[in-house]
Amino acid sequence: MDQFILTFLKNASEKNFQQLTGRFLPHYFTLISKVGGMISPETLTSIQKALQEGRLADIVSKIQEVITAAENAVLEVAVIGESGTGKSSFINALRGLSHTAEEAADVGVVETTMHKTPYQHPKYPKVTFWDLPGTGTPNFLPDTYLDKVGFEYYDFFIIISSSRFTLNDARLAQKIKDSGKKFYFVRTKVDSDLYNEEKTKPTTFKEDRVLQQIRDYCLANLSDIGVSEPRIFLISNFDLDRFDFPKLEETLLKEVPCHKRHMFALLLPNISDASIEIKRSFLQEKIWLEALRSAALAFIPCMTFLMGFDLPQQEQCLKGYRSYFGLDDKSIEEIAEKLDTPVQDIKGHLKCLDFWSLVKDDSIVAKSINCVEAFCAVNGGPSSSVVQGFKAYILRSKFLNVVADDAKHLLREIETVNIA
């Protein structure tokens, strides 16, 4: 059980808020990942102040606001670049879709993106990637382009190139900057650059050196055309966990507004243990906030716990976690097909599929009773709603850890098959 929540229950019942106030921020920062959490610095300060002054109803409403904003966040990502640079492939990769999937953006060797096209994320409909028409086409006019595509509409821009960035890209970057939006340069197809280099210079080939050359070349090319201190990410759309894609993910997560981070973190593909851990932290943060909100509610007269212990709700929660980590039935079937393995062989290794054995675990009940006893010892008679609320907290944390561990396990299996 979370130490802060226990201390909260004990201290709030004694109306001793000073000690809690000092512990709040340090504890919060142990929960979140290095890309940040879903609460803005201003809101953190106001929650801390409310805690200091014992204004529990304000804590409840601020936490509620944070959760609602995160759940309703909308994200619009613009992907720009010349024809054939890999925009559609990049969008498909971020949407977790293969090129052949029904909802995938068309990918091809001939010019396929002629009009601005929105692609919703299949699992997160509030997130849309915009495949924007090639900047290299004869109709492209940098001065009017952003207005034409409605630049104020997007959260940030990804400018893609598979060779050298063009003057049009630079002009566009300048315009985006002037409009106060963020942009990121992405250099795709580094896998084929490496392949070609190795083929042509087999004796002297060194991957690191070639990547550095591509990076230096992009930097020189962009500074030549007037972009100062550009941020460039080298990627392969076919192999996201290699090269700079993880760094791109981290940078984007750090730089989007706090309330959009939660949703964005959940949609990112499970390409490494690190990306799985980032998702785990965001979900753990949400579970913790819900528990803190419930704990605060327990001290407000005439209020009951918002989160009781309703089994269908818990089952739904486990289903949600499985989906976030790509362990829903549809995703498992797709993985089985890719690995050419029977679905049952994959399912046999996953602990998160057995809801009942996770729920029946007696230690969950014992843990919730122990921590609630600490609360009730000072607060008066046992409150069953408090016990139920904490049972839900402990169970959800357990679901989350089991699902995240399963996701890492499956990732290992996929890597083993890919290497073999």
Ligand SMILES: Nc1nc2c(ncn2[C@@H]2O[C@H](COP(=O)(O)OP(=O)(O)OP(=O)(O)O)[C@@H](O)[C@H]2O)c(=O)[nH]1
């Ligand atoms: N080797 C390699 N090929 C890639 C990569 N990304 C895309 N491609 C290939 O490049 C070609 C063009 O990719 P698309 O994703 O269709 O490019 P686009 O920018 O959407 O092209 P238009 O729609 O015509 O503007 C396809 O054959 C892709 O398979 C990559 O990272 N590495």
Ligand SMILES: [Mg+2]
């Ligand atoms: Mg395209």
